Amino acid sequence: MSAAAAARRLRGAPDLAITVLEQGPEVSYSACGIPYWVGDVVGDRDELIARTPREFAARDIEVRTGTRAEELDLDAGTVRTSTGETLGFDRLVVATGGRPLRPDVPGLDAPGVHGVHRLADGADIRGAVAAGARRAVVLGGGYIGLEMAEALQARGLGVTVVLADDLPMSLLDRDMGERICKAMGDMGIDVQPGQPVRAIETGADGAVRAVTTDAGSYPCDLVVLGLGMGPEVGLARAAGLRIGETGAVEVDRTQRSRSHEAVYAAGDCSQTFHRLTGEAVHVALGTHANKQGRVAGSVIGGQAARFAGVLGTALTRVGDLEIGRTGLCSGQAEAAGYDVRAETIEGTTRAGYFPGAAGITVKLVSDSGSGQLLGGQVVGGPGAGKRIDVLATAIWAGLTAEEFAGSDLSYAPPFSPVYDPVVVAARVASRVEQG
């Protein structure tokens, strides 16, 4: 929809006809809001819908919901749809999105196993809760896993989070992951780390009864997949579009397919690149999807545009603990060949004496030789999380720890100590540089 809107802004309806095919019932909804709808923080499903097909129609963008693109013929320039039509195109944007990653274990197709992807998934999970589900197992400890664990606990279910890894939030360093793990335990969420799932056990009625690992069996009547999102590329692959090393559609910086000039791909189905390393990555996040769609639409509309890469910035919360990360964590930075320096500091979100001051831990990863900032991680109480944007901006701009340490950030007692914790971390990192 971002691509359609961007193209329409640049070229009017007489000049460019735009048709959107969507297999589901909605376009432009907040998948990231589903955990909060499940948790009753957001009361009404319709609040998660940003724009309706009718609103797009008013801008001369034809949206066909309930219409699946079944097959692409890229040489002929046609799409065959589930409604039996064949539509021609001059330019095609593949925006088939992602799909929840599913472990290859018995029982995964049982009706009590849910991804967190479409609004219908949210409705199904809410239905299971309303029908009396009492125990849930969440597979995976990424953002969706954490958010769903909290949501289901808030609805009164007992929740176990089963992790294949040792710790939740694998894109944070170990010491930060440990804090998150502890906070989850303190909330009463049962975390079971280091246990790849082996089977979903079902009863005679086909309903989910337990999740089994090598270490134990966790009774439940609801299983939620929080293992991340992979690219949905079935349609693209079948049509012969080049698929990159990450399994997503390979595109250039204008989101144009590497294999077909008339075809663009954007969002969770497309491969992108890391801003710092240049490496091909697949990061399924709405922010990138929106921007990539806008780039594709702008280019199709005739205006130069290019996607500037990702740092992998992300933010979530579990209970009162806010968790942000950006850039490279220590392991990623080492793998990319940097001489890694990591510094962690403890501070407070407000002046220490100000009511509501909460603890905050900031970790900075930098390159030991140049001082260049490579990554940041923030874990702390209310007000901590959004500070990750300051680090993301510093890293985006290529600042060194020392350059950033000198920066002129705001101070007022209700908002931060005299030196904001992100600057304290940078100062420690730059002082280490200077010996």
Add this chain to the structure above:
Amino acid sequence: MSAAAAARRLRGAPDLAITVLEQGPEVSYSACGIPYWVGDVVGDRDELIARTPREFAARDIEVRTGTRAEELDLDAGTVRTSTGETLGFDRLVVATGGRPLRPDVPGLDAPGVHGVHRLADGADIRGAVAAGARRAVVLGGGYIGLEMAEALQARGLGVTVVLADDLPMSLLDRDMGERICKAMGDMGIDVQPGQPVRAIETGADGAVRAVTTDAGSYPCDLVVLGLGMGPEVGLARAAGLRIGETGAVEVDRTQRSRSHEAVYAAGDCSQTFHRLTGEAVHVALGTHANKQGRVAGSVIGGQAARFAGVLGTALTRVGDLEIGRTGLCSGQAEAAGYDVRAETIEGTTRAGYFPGAAGITVKLVSDSGSGQLLGGQVVGGPGAGKRIDVLATAIWAGLTAEEFAGSDLSYAPPFSPVYDPVVVAARVASRVEQG
């Protein structure tokens, strides 16, 4: 104290003796916390004291409180103190701070007129409230003025803010200042703009009775000076130190005096420079004072360091309205010769559907030709204010609106819309660039 601590970190006590002369009873206290102490948000005066003389003594820094430096003899390398001693020095740091600006009007020396500077001022104002003061007039609508108006109102006083300017917060653009003015009015604070004070009227007992302007007379039993802080340079000027165009001690980027090699100056008594324009400015804020002290102490301790300039970043709140600014406002940018482009957007602090989402207005000032970001202003509900740090970092790094618009900021429904309002503002600014 920052200078002393930095020098001590680099050079031990046998190598460098450090003596601090302080005329008042405390060092290292949070002047910015005084309004919150007056407002009973912070309960205990001692919470505002960051470090005591005893703590410095433990690090071999001798602090003499109640000891005023009366006279400097820079050629002889001596300081004469109020206790009748003459101390010698090899290096001197002048850190005499600022003083509340005072209009030259009758009655200003009445006992009911208070600056907001030292902890004793806070104690005096608290005393006046405890003694039954019922109406206060605050002169000036900068940070201190706003914070004191709110604090006194919270303590049950009727509060009038008398402004010489048309609007509060003169370092924000008009449209932003109008929002603040309205919020103050909505809180029940009486704002009287465009009225330089003409006199403080006192009764037969010498107590304050009213503040008079050309437009009216505002009864009160308490007057608070919120007109800003000027540099306190009496001692430096008498000693022959060169005073800059802003009225503060002129220093180079190592905080060394321009006129005397052995003398440094840091904090509110010293002149500094604007990061973007290079112009001499005087900005009395604790963040700069801390950093400048550290630079002076590092250089004296033998380590290279330099102050990197100020953007004038600042943050406050009045009621639920958070107010941040950084860099150049439109008027400053025009005066500096830029071809100014200013764009203002409205957004929400969280996803629009998420409980607690509040309105936020972001204004970006950029250079029309190059796209370089020059300034940012943020006004909005809880969670709005600290976003000014993201803009401050982008401006610090020299990003254009377009470069910043592509940046990878965090998104999660409890924390922001998919596009953070600061990025939306940058996108609008860069789209305007592109025509």
